[in-house]
Amino acid sequence: MVRVRFAPSPTGYLHIGSARTFIFNWLFARHNKGTMILRIDDTDVERNTEESLESIFEGLRWLDLGWDEEYRQSERFHLYREAAQALLAKGCAYRDFTPADAKAADAGDGKAGWLCHPEMRALSREESDRRAAAGEPFVLRFRVPREPERTVTFRDRVYGEQSKSTADIEDFALLRSTGAPTYHHASCVDDAEMRIRHIIRGQDHLTNTFKHVLLLEALGAEMPEFAHLPLLIAPDGAKLSKRRHGPVVSVLTYRDAGFLPHAYVNFLCLLGWNPKDDREKMTREELVEAFTLEGVNRSNAVVNFTEEDPIDPKALWLNSQHIYSLPAERLAELLEPVWRRAGYEVTREKALRVTPLIQERIKTLNDAVAVADFFFVKELAPYDTAELIPQKGDGGMALRALEKALEVLADGEFTHQAVEERLRAAAAELGLKAGQMFQPIRVAVCGRKNAPPLFETLEVVGRKACLERIARAVELLKQES
RNA sequence: GGCGCUAUCGUCUAAGGGUUAGGACGGAGCCCUCUCAAGGCUCAAAUACGGGUUCGAAUCCCGUUAGCGCUACCA
Numbered sequence: 001m002v003r004v005r006f007a008p009s010p011t012g013y014l015h016i017g018s019a020r021t022f023i024f025n026w027l028f029a030r031h032n033k034g035t036m037i038l039r040i041d042d043t044d045v046e047r048n049t050e051e052s053l054e055s056i057f058e059g060l061r062w063l064d065l066g067w068d069e070e071y072r073q074s075e076r077f078h079l080y081r082e083a084a085q086a087l088l089a090k091g092c093a094y095r096d097f098t099p100a101d102a103k104a105a106d107a108g109d110g111k112a113g114w115l116c117h118p119e120m121r122a123l124s125r126e127e128s129d130r131r132a133a134a135g136e137p138f139v140l141r142f143r144v145p146r147e148p149e150r151t152v153t154f155r156d157r158v159y160g161e162q163s164k165s166t167a168d169i170e171d172f173a174l175l176r177s178t179g180a181p182t183y184h185h186a187s188c189v190d191d192a193e194m195r196i197r198h199i200i201r202g203q204d205h206l207t208n209t210f211k212h213v214l215l216l217e218a219l220g221a222e223m224p225e226f227a228h229l230p231l232l233i234a235p236d237g238a239k240l241s242k243r244r245h246g247p248v249v250s251v252l253t254y255r256d257a258g259f260l261p262h263a264y265v266n267f268l269c270l271l272g273w274n275p276k277d278d279r280e281k282m283t284r285e286e287l288v289e290a291f292t293l294e295g296v297n298r299s300n301a302v303v304n305f306t307e308e309d310p311i312d313p314k315a316l317w318l319n320s321q322h323i324y325s326l327p328a329e330r331l332a333e334l335l336e337p338v339w340r341r342a343g344y345e346v347t348r349e350k351a352l353r354v355t356p357l358i359q360e361r362i363k364t365l366n367d368a369v370a371v372a373d374f375f376f377v378k379e380l381a382p383y384d385t386a387e388l389i390p391q392k393g394d395g396g397m398a399l400r401a402l403e404k405a406l407e408v409l410a411d412g413e414f415t416h417q418a419v420e421e422r423l424r425a426a427a428a429e430l431g432l433k434a435g436q437m438f439q440p441i442r443v444a445v446c447g448r449k450n451a452p453p454l455f456e457t458l459e460v461v462g463r464k465a466c467l468e469r470i471a472r473a474v475e476l477l478k479q480e481s
Numbered sequence: 482g483g484c485g486c487u488a489u490c491g492u493c494u495a496a497g498g499g500u501u502a503g504g505a506c507g508g509a510g511c512c513c514u515c516u517c518a519a520g521g522c523u524c525a526a527a528u529a530c531g532g533g534u535u536c537g538a539a540u541c542c543c544g545u546u547a548g549c550g551c552u553a554c555c556a
């Protein structure tokens with residue numbers, strides 16, 4: 001039975017690297033019909049914040065993948081205390097009465113004291129119990145078995161065989177002087193208790209794993225499999241940090257930028273993993289089907305962004321691909337609130353008619369505001385009348401085209417086929433090329449040169465608004481001459 | 482400093498002893514076309530460096546360099 005967990009600590013927003021770890025765990029669980037566990041690693045009371053927890057949940061909810069079980073370490077302190085007791089009783093742990101600041105002082109430069117404090121490690125049981133009973137503060141440390149020295153090994157599903165001498169592993173803390181567990185302790189106790197079979201997490205934990213193997217052994221737990229993931233880094237090679245790189249490190253940024261969650265999930269999957277064929281755009285189902293640990297690679301991946309352009313171009317492209325393959329009705333549903341937020345008056349029917357015209361012209365949901373404005377606004381924003389003048393033409397030509405359009409569009413059927421027929425005939429009659437006839441009309445109706453196909457656009461904008469806008473353009477041209 | 486991990490186009494990546502080192506994004510160009518997109522085609526662009534092993538190395542080994550991680554009573 002596959003059981004995996006994602007274990008964020010609520011000390012910040014949901015980082016995109018964490019999001020990817022969550023996604024890989026989720027994919028692995030779903031691919032293997034296993035269980036996905038969300039565990040909040042909130043053992044550091046000092047640093048945890050409620051806002052952070054909220055933003056992590058918000059990010060996770062947006063990703064829209066879900067999970068099966070949920071735990072909070074802050075509600076499980078009794079388990080960690082019991083486990084610590086047992087470890088102490090078995091001699092696998094010892095009390096270290098060194099004051100916190102003293103330890104920092106002499107272990108500072110990676111010199112002698114970093115492995116352990118030999119006096120503390122050697123303290124007799126009686127002495128240790130006596131000082132503890134007297135209320136002297138201590139941290140509980142794991143007694144790394146160093147005599148005789150041995151090599152700790154495990155096989156990582158991504159990085160292969162790993163080994164490290166116990167001579168290079170320090171006596172790490174299990175319990176702080178407050179009695180609260182450290183990350184290593186709580187994490188291992190929980191992984192054992194929750195019967196996590198596969199630990200999939202960031203590569204920053206690769207060397208921590210030697211400690212965890214030792215601890216898990218001491219706890220008498222069945223050894224899980226480990227799979228470490230390459231890290232996501234910034235273009236400057238540094239790890240992604242909010243301070244240095246800004247909001248690009250938070251998943252909520254992509255939601256707010258108008259990304260589709262499954263497109264963003266797709267993008268994150270391609271950072272450090274690939275399906276071994278040339279597929280790039282993949283649906284959630286395809287990802288679940290294709291995901292295996294064998295496809296994960298070992299080197300860190302750069303998220304490609306710059307200060308001017310904070311979104312990775314490939315993410316943008318993938319998003320446009322996912323938008324394009326959405327059924328128009330579904331896209332219209334998603335676009336409606338976007339337009340409404342922009343202050344446009346939008347009905348379901350209107351959204352349904354506009355959407356197909358812009359579907360392949362937007363890369364994000366938010367793009368729809370600027371791309372479709374002229375379908376919704378009462379009055380066009382002022383534009384440069386020079387735009388009305390066609391290629392190899394002049395103001396006079398624009399005027400003739402527009403006046404003819406006014407005449408031709410005033411009555412008759414107002415469907416795009418009928419409108420196209422009449423407009424093409426009109427162009428022929430005036431001796432104009434199609435483009436020369438259409439550009440003034442497009443600019444008059446849309447307020448700019450770049451817009452969706454003209455006839456469909458005219459049909460959706462409607463006869464009344466089209467005639468008004470063309471008449472307005474005629475007026476402007478006449479004023480100028 | 483110690484220990485560990487990593488190194489293919491600008492970026493994401495494929496190839497895991499024999500390929501003109503493949504794909505994608507981005508860039509350039511062409512085609513299509515009522516504009517813009519979308520789409521199609523083409524081009525530029527990479528095996529960090531030095532040694533081995535081998536008939537043959539991007540691929541295996543060693544070293545160098547660089548980057549990253551751990552080295553907290555953070556996670």
